[in-house]
Amino acid sequence: MQEELLKYQQIDAKKRKIDAEIASSDERKKAADMQNYLKECQAKLQKFETASETILRNYKRASAFMQDLNKRAKELNAQAQKATAEQIASIKKIVADYADKMGKIEKEVTALAVQAKQISREVETVMKNAVTAKKNYSTYKNAYDAVRASREPEIKALLAQMQEQKSKVDPKLMHMYEIKADAKTFPIFVPVKEGRCSGCHVELSAAMKKKLAEQKMVECENCGRYIYE
């Protein structure tokens, strides 16, 4: 009953083997690694951009504060021209406080400039690495495409064989097969071996054994494969 289907499964197995070989090829791995590296570069650049924005924002805030303090200091100096000795003493105190604040802000601004310089150096490095990585990716991708293209005729031939074999398979069985064909469980139809599913090697329950004897085929309770006698 399932003989034609098993033939179909054999051809499918050959095709899957080629797919797996392509997927595990060095060329694909190298291309994928390079792609991941480029993604990392992108993430780093994004992070640097956010950091730069924060620095710029802090710098602007510090500058505005500095200007404000300068303006107020000037105003106080003007007031001092007409002030009493007592007022001058208090104004001097305020001006000294302003000078202290300005000193602190200046230090902050210097630190921000150092950070900005550091970031711009790192951005330069990442950009340089990304350019190299892009070139490498393109080389590896071409190599991977070549590997795929070289296997294309085999795959096409197997697909044609599958198509032909399909017409000989009981449509009901074919449907059962196809709904599981996407799953990782391959082969999908497996024989029973010493009371076990030969897909996952789990022993069939007494009820399942009985069902198998009656219906000649059961769905494995463990892995979902179809087990035939």
Ligand SMILES: [Zn+2]
């Ligand atoms: Zn199983």
